[in-house]
Amino acid sequence: MTDHGADSLRPFFEANSVAIIGASRKMGKAGYNIIDNLLRFGYKGEIYPINPSAQTILGLAAYPNIAQTPKLAELVIIVLPPPLVLPAIEECAARRVKSVIIESAGFAELDRSGALVEKKIAETARRAGMRLMGPNSVGTINPSKNLVTSFPHLRLCLPDGRPIRPGSVAFIAQTGLFSFTFLPLMDAELEISKVACLGNKCDVDECDLLEYLADDPATKVIVMYLESIKDGRRFFRLSRRIVQDKPIIIFKSATTPLGAKVSASHTGSLAGEDRIYDTAFRQLGIIRAGSFDQLFDIAKALTYCPLPKGNRVAVLSNTGAGCVTAADACARSGLKIAELCGETLAKARTVYPDWWQVKNPVDVLTAVETSGFARGFTTLTRLVLRDDGVDAAVLVVGAVDFLAEEDVSIFFKDMAKEFPGKPLLVVNLLGDRRIYHRLSQRYKSFGITTYETVEGAIGALAALCRYQQYRQNA
């Protein structure tokens, strides 16, 4: 739908007024949850609940239909049973509504007759110059406007009930997980600029959103979960331009014939040949993730780390197994274990006992025992980051309470600022998930990203290297 331009997508994230067709007084219903979410997250715009039989909903004046709202809503959300959706779209068209999200399910993802109705909906919208997200969308999020159109009840989603912090990572997904389940993780370990759940993509698709996000000043990193790509040609043309500026990371599922079959009944989409995508992604500098895990791992590295100048890695670990598994992971993902220069080695010896031989990966346990955690670990970290032969460093420590207690993260407080050109990734081996959570929050406040596993950190670093290499050669 290139003729609309990216501006036509602004209301999905920046609307100053939102109408909810299918608004409900019953807690737990989508038409209630959306309004409650908007109120609780502190949305400042107008909210118009549309319900033919209610006077007020959640303290807001309700309207019998979209034609009777005080002003034309900039964004309309439809959460009606499937048979009522097309009539509602016709009503919106008559009222000249410009942006609609259909959060109802039961269309192309269900059966052929659903697909037919969906087609009529799309045609109606197109004729009226209306942009349509969905059907089967879970909604959009823009933290900087406190605009949340998700239908799951998010009241307890962020543990302390506060609004989502605005950040720089945009999520485009053919799933509602990013509008809901993943939110606490996205908020804890990243920071969100925009979220959009595409649903069946009967109008707005990943390309439209890419165009919009390319020009969105808040967005620095684009994360996508896709089961299919609607217009490959346009997608790759857009991506080629955008990745020069903003990295794009994609978890493309439905990669097996079985997965593709299941996807058809999830979002009614055809998955296409996986190898073709793989080649195209690589040629275009798009970073591919193989799971949601990897998607987050790589997004964290791209958000908090500078791009490394090369692939020479220093590993510092307070466990020998950390050194060995990191070396294995580096070898498998095309990273090199850096050779430390003579000066680094000589200075490193000062925090070890006489009999120790320093080498990379650096086993820091003996240094910590000899010189204490603060001096041992931080001296070695600074030394390797200062070494011209090192492009990035990975620290491996344990997420256990004796460390949390001693607050070792504080020793790395200024490390990211001190070495702005070199990625520093911390692995907090589990350990205890609660302690990991606490540690990761603290490191994040120092601009350092953390990982549960050595493989996760090294994999993310390797993705950074490949992206940087692509940009240099492009």
Added chain:
Amino acid sequence: MTDHGADSLRPFFEANSVAIIGASRKMGKAGYNIIDNLLRFGYKGEIYPINPSAQTILGLAAYPNIAQTPKLAELVIIVLPPPLVLPAIEECAARRVKSVIIESAGFAELDRSGALVEKKIAETARRAGMRLMGPNSVGTINPSKNLVTSFPHLRLCLPDGRPIRPGSVAFIAQTGLFSFTFLPLMDAELEISKVACLGNKCDVDECDLLEYLADDPATKVIVMYLESIKDGRRFFRLSRRIVQDKPIIIFKSATTPLGAKVSASHTGSLAGEDRIYDTAFRQLGIIRAGSFDQLFDIAKALTYCPLPKGNRVAVLSNTGAGCVTAADACARSGLKIAELCGETLAKARTVYPDWWQVKNPVDVLTAVETSGFARGFTTLTRLVLRDDGVDAAVLVVGAVDFLAEEDVSIFFKDMAKEFPGKPLLVVNLLGDRRIYHRLSQRYKSFGITTYETVEGAIGALAALCRYQQYRQNA
């Protein structure tokens, strides 16, 4: 060292008296930590701190040397600087000590002269009929005796300061991580029978421990992290026998030339050709893990799930992306998406709206919206588990607070007991790590194991299937 027999290893886990050569009054020193760990974990045997200049350590009478303890210690731990270790071993030999753990480092893993001393140590021990674990070991754990010989200070390791619960999973590792960093995770998501950190394996090796654990009634599952295998022939002969009874899961690292090189300076061992291991493991029914993550994932499944009769999986997910990614993961790991029988499909329809089409993977969101979480999700779970065409079920839900709040795990309370022949694995997608921790504890109390990722659960289930298949064909 086959001539000793497995009985010679009992003192490492069941000693009624422990002497610590190198005992220290200084908190943080290994010789202090070991004693404090023993006391705090409630060890009931005798503890003899050996220190030439101390009267008491941590309230215990100290002795100037091993010859002067009231009784012969059944287990001696040595935590001295490297040059003092050989003389201490000679002293132990003179006193006819039968079991020693050397937790000092600085031997074969360091350099050639260290390797020479290590060889002398091993010879001295052999001549004296002494069994030796290490050097460079972090110690052993036996929760049922409250025997903990780890030198890291574990006082804050288990968050509530209680002893480790005795269980059925044994960990043999060429790393100290299982004696320390991983303990909270091992305790939270599994239950420990024995832990041994092998160190440099100058005498006791993985084969000796396999023999011991084969006859250990508490141990049902054997988990190993190895960088090398000392005696492949013996290892494979033993494994072939043991896996008929008890599954063996191995994370063998140092699989790349780079990793192997690093391993040589970690535990002084030679890694060997990876492909040979891979083939041998497969032929012998040993389950191979590719990371610590996978090691735990598979161990959890083997501990809490029955072995499935076949590879036909039912997936129930409250997110479409869960269905698609599970189908992809099944296809990739040789599992089948089960075909549900007519009766199951007909009964399943009762919890959905009329227009819904039930199929496997089962998207339960609409059923939950229509019939509530309890009725929707549990009806469908029971139906698929009752279906003769289904061998195992994987549930995908989100680890978010609105679920924890409604305590949905309770609906699955009796499910594992109700279907004792079919594995049931729950994926609690992150979400929030703290909530995941809480949920996983609750599910575990119902005998159900949980995973953070779809790929983790499906991978573990596939390992169960392969193991069962091996046992059936053997």
